[in-house]
Amino acid sequence: MFVTNHVLSGVVIGRALERRPVTAFLVGVGSHLVLDAIPHWGCDLRTEGGPDRFLRVAKRDGVLGLATMATATLAVDRRSRTSTVAAMAGAALLDLDKPCLYFLGINPFPRTVMRVHKWAQNESPDGMPNEFAFGVVSVVAGSLMTWASLRRNDAVRGTTGNLLVSGLRRDRCWRGRRDRTSRPEAGGILG
Numbered sequence: 712m713f714v715t716n717h718v719l720s721g722v723v724i725g726r727a728l729e730r731r732p733v734t735a736f737l738v739g740v741g742s743h744l745v746l747d748a749i750p751h752w753g754c755d756l757r758t759e760g761g762p763d764r765f766l767r768v769a770k771r772d773g774v775l776g777l778a779t780m781a782t783a784t785l786a787v788d789r790r791s792r793t794s795t796v797a798a799m800a801g802a803a804l805l806d807l808d809k810p811c812l813y814f815l816g817i818n819p820f821p822r823t824v825m826r827v828h829k830w831a832q833n834e835s836p837d838g839m840p841n842e843f844a845f846g847v848v849s850v851v852a853g854s855l856m857t858w859a860s861l862r863r864n865d866a867v868r869g870t871t872g873n874l875l876v877s878g879l880r881r882d883r884c885w886r887g888r889r890d891r892t893s894r895p896e897a898g899g900i901l902g
Contacts (some may be wrong), residue, residue, distance in 0.1 A: 712746040713842050714776040715808045718748060719849030722783045722804035725795025727855040732797040739801025744831040747805075769809060776803065783853065788860050824857025830888045 726736040754764050787795045798899045805828050808818045811854050816823060 712743075712749065712751040712845070713772045715779055716719055716751075716770055716801050716842060716845050716849060717743055717746060717802040717806065718776045718779045718783070719846060719853060721799030722779075722795055722853040723789075723849060723856065724802065725798035726787065726791055726853065726860070727795045728798065729791030732794045735794040735798035736801035737797040743802050743805045744827070746802075746845070747828070747831040748833050749837045749845070749848075750833050750835055750841055752836070752838040753832070753843075754836055766813075773810065784856055786856045788857075788864055791860065 720742050721735075723734050724738050724742060728738065732795065752768075754761050754768075780796075780803075782791060783799065784796055805820070805824070807821055808828070811817055811819050818829070
């Protein structure tokens, strides 16, 4: 599966587990194996031009994946940002073997991890439609979850952008601050 699709699944996972970043990371890693089991695009590296074709696609996918990570990090609200970044990192983690091998000549994972990752792969030269379909579904799901969260936050802030639900609660909050600073036992300026 394209790393961009793994990142997009990480956005959905991070939004769903917004208060649990460690769980989001672990579920992201697990989701990588599940997605790799779905038939997806992969070119035969043994054919003539196969490695070059793979590299062309991998470069574009890597840049798009990084741009997706940056965009998602900025788009989600603060409450779910840590979990979303953790889930995206977990979901993309197992594909770090490819750039590490290409740029550094080493695979950062132990053989057991490589074996499990290879076992989960279900690549096919005909798998491109699945890649695009999953990408579209993930973008829609992540966008709807982010939109709903932003809408929920707007309702809490009210129309003026205050983090208070209503004028009554706002008055109580301000009254409480004024009371704390005006009482002598509170050590306020007026006391």
